[in-house]
Amino acid sequence: MADGSPIPIMTRAVAFAAELAPRAAEFDRAERLPHEVIEQMADSGFLGATVPVEWGGLGLTPLEYGELTEVIGKACASTRALLTVHTSLVAETLAGRASWRIKEKYLPDLASGRRIACFALSEAGAGSDAASMSTSYLKKGEDFVLNGRKKWISFAGIADVFLVFAADNGVVSAFLVDRETAGVEIRPMSGMLGNRATHMAEVVLSDVKVPAENLVCGIGSGFAFVANTALLLGRYSIAWAGVGIAQAALEEMCSHAARREQFGCKIGSFQLVQKMIADAVTGVSAARELCRRAGRLRAERSPDAIAATSIAKYFSSTVAGRVTSDAVQVLGGSGCWSGYPVERLFREAKILEIIEGTSQVQQTLIADFGLTTFARKG
Numbered sequence: 001m002a003d004g005s006p007i008p009i010m011t012r013a014v015a016f017a018a019e020l021a022p023r024a025a026e027f028d029r030a031e032r033l034p035h036e037v038i039e040q041m042a043d044s045g046f047l048g049a050t051v052p053v054e055w056g057g058l059g060l061t062p063l064e065y066g067e068l069t070e071v072i073g074k075a076c077a078s079t080r081a082l083l084t085v086h087t088s089l090v091a092e093t094l095a096g097r098a099s100w101r102i103k104e105k106y107l108p109d110l111a112s113g114r115r116i117a118c119f120a121l122s123e124a125g126a127g128s129d130a131a132s133m134s135t136s137y138l139k140k141g142e143d144f145v146l147n148g149r150k151k152w153i154s155f156a157g158i159a160d161v162f163l164v165f166a167a168d169n170g171v172v173s174a175f176l177v178d179r180e181t182a183g184v185e186i187r188p189m190s191g192m193l194g195n196r197a198t199h200m201a202e203v204v205l206s207d208v209k210v211p212a213e214n215l216v217c218g219i220g221s222g223f224a225f226v227a228n229t230a231l232l233l234g235r236y237s238i239a240w241a242g243v244g245i246a247q248a249a250l251e252e253m254c255s256h257a258a259r260r261e262q263f264g265c266k267i268g269s270f271q272l273v274q275k276m277i278a279d280a281v282t283g284v285s286a287a288r289e290l291c292r293r294a295g296r297l298r299a300e301r302s303p304d305a306i307a308a309t310s311i312a313k314y315f316s317s318t319v320a321g322r323v324t325s326d327a328v329q330v331l332g333g334s335g336c337w338s339g340y341p342v343e344r345l346f347r348e349a350k351i352l353e354i355i356e357g358t359s360q361v362q363q364t365l366i367a368d369f370g371l372t373t374f375a376r377k378g
């Protein structure tokens with residue numbers, strides 16, 4: 001860690017989250033994160049949280065980063081999304097996979113938050129089956145030329161650099177594309193269910209010239225090395241995001257149930273309401289433990305970390321969906337109104353079941369793990 005102790009960073013995170021939480025509804029309505037919030041994230045070092053210290057990051061361990069993600073994710077899902085996209089999907093991936101030359105060119109600026117990065121994999125026709133992308137690259141002299149259209153790209157509206165995936169006859173490679181490059185067009189998108197303040201956009205690439213030095217990790221490494229590494233890191237971040245959202249909903253649910261009276265009693269005394277609270281407490285505790293387990297395995301570089309991360313992401317996003325739905329139920333009419341946070345938490349939780357590999361994609365991965373691990377031989 002940059003300052004030798006986890007306490008100052010978590011103290012900073014908790015203080016930042018306390019300022020952030022009351023403003024999350026405003027960001028959601030405005031569909032944008034104010035510049036000063038991004039600046040505060042940068043100044044606190046959060047945007048370089050998992051980037052090694054030698055590249056200007058905080059060098060947090062997976063567990064420390066998970067806790068940071070939970071704290072910020074509990075306060076504001078869109079602000080947390082900046083951590084997932086900029087820090088996990090791009091900066092940490094480059095730190096692990098890119099050439100020294102790329103690290104030198106990009107990592108210090110990404111770690112400090114001087115430049116913001118986004119991750120451009122999905123297309124209108126290529127989601128879960130991302131390898132079927134139609135964005136193409138062609139080697140022309142010393143450069144590569146990219147053509148295509150990426151969709152649902154969080155923070156593309158404000159990012160300075162894009163990690164773009166493209167294919168040449170099925171060979172997928174990854175490139176870093178600077179926003180100012182000729183032929184890059186950003187088409188903002190709005191009206192999302194959640195993550196509304198993530199400056200989402202389509203990225204249209206028309207004969208975009210990328211220097212060969214911006215090819216990340218060699219021709220054909222785009223999917224196996226770069227995207228898979230990035231999605232694993234992103235998945236870990238989303239697992240902790242689910243804990244944050246579920247914890248926020250649990251606190252709203254319990255506070256309301258302890259106050260609200262119907263039929264002459266607090267509604268928290270009704271057993272049917274208590275069941276929802278008990279399930280929420282249990283689900284949040286279990287999700288947090290699965291995230292911690294994935295974090296520990298990642299820190300040990302265990303091969304089991306891959307399956308553990310899918311398990312944590314699948315479980316935690318499912319729990320967040322159920323707990324936020326029950327929180328709406330416990331708040332009744334108030335739960336359906338934007339004057340209370342649970343309506344937004346309910347929307348944000350659904351997003352977690354779709355991004356960084358849908359719940360069905362996680363189930364498929366977990367089942368593959370189960371079949372190879374637990375089927376009796378012979």
Ligand SMILES: Cc1cc2nc3c(=O)[nH]c(=O)nc-3n(C[C@H](O)[C@H](O)[C@H](O)COP(=O)(O)OP(=O)(O)OC[C@H]3O[C@@H](n4cnc5c(N)ncnc54)[C@H](O)[C@@H]3O)c2cc1C
Nearest residue numbers: 119120121122127128152153154195354355356358360361
């Ligand atoms: C808020 C938000 C932010 C996003 N940010 C980014 C970003 O920054 N960068 C980026 O590249 N993308 C981003 N995305 C896109 C996201 O990664 C995709 O939406 C996701 O991968 C799912 O792809 P899809 O939407 O095309 O759905 P599809 O892949 O078409 O899936 C539709 C349904 O079919 C199911 N399905 C698909 N294949 C299978 C299968 N083999 N077995 C069982 N079921 C299956 C899915 O689980 C799902 O229920 C974002 C999306 C959202 C909603």
